[in-house]
Amino acid sequence: MALVQQSSPHTHSPRPTSRVMLWVILAALPGLLAQTVFFGWGNLINVVWCVLIALVSEAALLALRKKTVAFFLRDNTAAVTGLLLGLSLPQFAPWWVSAIAVISAIVVAKQLYGGLGSNPFNPAMVGYALVLISFPVAMTTNWAEPALLWAEAPGFGDTLSAIASGQQTVMDGWTMATPLDEYKHKIGSHTSVEVLAHPAFGERIAKGWEWVNAAFLAGGLVLIALKIITWHIPTAFLAALVIMSLAFGSNADQYAPLSLHLLAGGTMLGAFFIATDPVSAATSHQGKLIYGAGIGVLIYLIRSWGNYPDAIAFSVLLMNFAVPFIDHYTPPRTYGHPKARRGHPGRSRS
16 A cells, blocks of 8 residues: 655645735734724725835845845735834824835845844834834824714825825824823823723723733734734733733823723733744744743833833834744754753753
8 A cells, every 4th residue: 555655744734924914914904994093094095005115115125135036025024014013103103204114124224134033132123213213203292083984083195194294293273292292291190080080081991902912912813813823922912011000000190091002002912913923933832932921021111101102112122032042942842752851951950
């Protein structure tokens, strides 16, 4: 009887990178839709612009490196980087700020390290952190005021004109501080009741933001169901954020409540779409739990006592630094072998 010989790991129906990235894009669309409905056209324009710049930047670097441009562009990784930045940047961010963020992500954080699979840091978060530090006015004053697309939100033409003008700030009537920013800077001199009376919070948790986070949560659960990502990083990320908030932030007159930490800002986008980057994150299941928990802890620390109200970019990048250390001490068990020893190979066990 003839037997079929096949090399390990005997996987079936492998998913190419292009298909995995396509699912990530599709899963992020509900979040983009929610951003557009509750904050106007800004994020949609940013996404289109950032994806275009990402593809052009990737093609230029691939050509300089004498790589097959069409082959590598088809993996959709550059498009995902552009998408994540378009979702993360302020709705009225000037076009040149978005362009600098994307070019930094693709050229510096990805291609100069050798391209896909070689970058130690999350490219989108490198680009975001760079422009946040370099252009704080443009990155903190251009968040759209919550307004329904079909009601109070500026029209497509007005939004496009504001972004294309290149000015660091736009009309005050169109912008507003984010809920996390408003709470962070007002709670020192006001009570929580007074702070929550600000229009940014609406009648619920954070006007518009709770729906955006719910949409990204739904998209992230789809990615887990399809086994595009595993549950370890998002669960550890959110659990650590919850534990830190319950342990240190029980007094709403001093620190932002748990509901704001979970449903305001970019929490769900960060947990399911940014922290789960397969290249720059930890590899083993145990390592992913440590990695995700570290991000959650850092986010709470920076939000509560740091200078930045959201802090996802910095938290992810700091944990990217720790990934080699985490991977060294949490090696996965390989099939047919006993569990690997942790620590220094010469260390003896008692």
